[in-house]
Amino acid sequence: ETGVTQTPRHLVMGMTNKKSLKCEQHLGHNAMYWYKQSAKKPLELMFVYSLEERVENNSVPSRFSPECPNSSHLFLHLHTLQPEDSALYLCASSPGTEVGETQYFGPGTRLLVL
Amino acid sequence: LAKTTQPISMDSYEGQEVNITCSHNNIATNDYITWYQQFPSQGPRFIIQGYKTKVTNEVASLFIPADRKSSTLSLPRVSLSDTAVYYCLVVGAPYSSASKIIFGSGTRLSIRP
Numbered sequence: 001e002t003g004v005t006q007t008p009r010h011l012v013m014g015m016t017n018k019k020s021l022k023c024e025q026h027l028g029h030n031a032m033y034w035y036k037q038s039a040k041k042p043l044e045l046m047f048v049y050s051l052e053e054r055v056e057n058n059s060v061p062s063r064f065s066p067e068c069p070n071s072s073h074l075f076l077h078l079h080t081l082q083p084e085d086s087a088l089y090l091c092a093s094s095p096g097t098e099v100g101e102t103q104y105f106g107p108g109t110r111l112l113v114l
Numbered sequence: 115l116a117k118t119t120q121p122i123s124m125d126s127y128e129g130q131e132v133n134i135t136c137s138h139n140n141i142a143t144n145d146y147i148t149w150y151q152q153f154p155s156q157g158p159r160f161i162i163q164g165y166k167t168k169v170t171n172e173v174a175s176l177f178i179p180a181d182r183k184s185s186t187l188s189l190p191r192v193s194l195s196d197t198a199v200y201y202c203l204v205v206g207a208p209y210s211s212a213s214k215i216i217f218g219s220g221t222r223l224s225i226r227p
Contacts (some may be wrong), residue, residue, distance in 0.1 A: 004157075033215075043158070043201075043217040090157045101205075102148065105157025 003027045004106035006091050011082065012112045021076040021109045023091030031055075032074040033103065034066060035090040043090065049074060081113045118202045123222040132189045134221050136202030139183050147178060147185045150201045152220070158201060165173070189223075197225045 004025045022048050025032065034046040048055040049068040063085075065077040074091055088110050092103040120136040123153070126132045138147065141159055150158035162169055164176040175188040189196055199220040 020138065042219050045215050088155065092157065102160050102163060103158075106155050108155065110155065 001011075003104050004091060004093055006089075006106040006109050007093055008109060009107065010110045010112075012114065013078070015081060015083070017081075018077070018079040019103075020078065021089055021111075023074040023076075023106055025072055025074075025091075025093040025104070025106075027093060027095070028100065029093035029095050029104070030071055031065060031070070031094045031101070032068060033092040033094075034074065034076050035092065036087045037090060038084075038087040047076075078111075081111075083113050086111055086113045117216070118141050118204055118218050120200075120202055120218065120221045122219065125224045125226065126192055128138070128193055129191050132192050132196070132223060132225075133190075134200055134202075134223065135184055136186045136187070137184045138202070138204045141182050141204055142206055144206045145182075145204045146206070147176065147182075148203045148205060149174070149176065149187050150203065150217070152199045152201065158217070161200075192223075192225050194225050194227065196223065217220060 007022045011019060031050045033048050035043045036046055037043045046060045047066040052068045052071055063080050067075040067077060076089065088108045090108045091106040094101040094103045124134060146163055148163040149161045151161050152158040161209045162171055162174050162176045164178050166178050166182060169176045177186045177188060187200060199222050201220040203217060205215060
């Protein structure tokens with residue numbers, strides 16, 4: 001499925017690096033989400049955007065900074081990460097302007113922080 | 115907030131019907147029940163959604179009793195490729211708060227030959 005794409009698929013970074021994760025949805029959806037999935041843990045919702053405005057930020061550390069320039073693109077800027085931030089980062093989108101509708105997920109970015 | 119409870123894991127064999135039950139005792143009037151499937155190192159994939167009684171699509175059936183305090187995902191004649199983690203979510207409409215989007219630990223389903 002190519003409805004929601006994420007790049008890069010794999011990323012290794014040091015704690016002092018700055019990197020960005022990119023998500024693009026080709027479904028014409030209005031809401032986009034960032035999730036974190038650590039090993040053997042449930043998915044944790046990080047950020048939600050609806051019509052390019054941030055709807056919710058679930059107490060995420062400031063070293064994670066989201067950006068939504070338009071309804072098709074979502075970025076997650078990373079800086080001074082910690083090893084415990086190593087996880088699978090998933091992007092999703094949903095059709096309407098209300099969050100929580102059926103979500104379509106991308107393949108994820110596997111992040112390793114050394 | 116309608117918390118969900120699912121079995122941590124289940125095992126079955128190819129060709130069998132698998133039923134995964136989810137408890138959601140505090141479900142609200144406006145809440146819908148949604149199931150997702152996740153394979154390793156992939157994002158979850160929507161399977162089915164329902165409000166009450168029975169919903170069926172080409173992949174699965176969802177049974178919801180009258181009190182809506184539980185739901186059962188039914189996978190007919192499973193194959194090895196159905197080995198995955200299955201998540202039950204309860205999300206209210208209008209979908210007013212992202213804080214209600216809780217995936218939980220899911221049920222790890224293993225299918226054997």
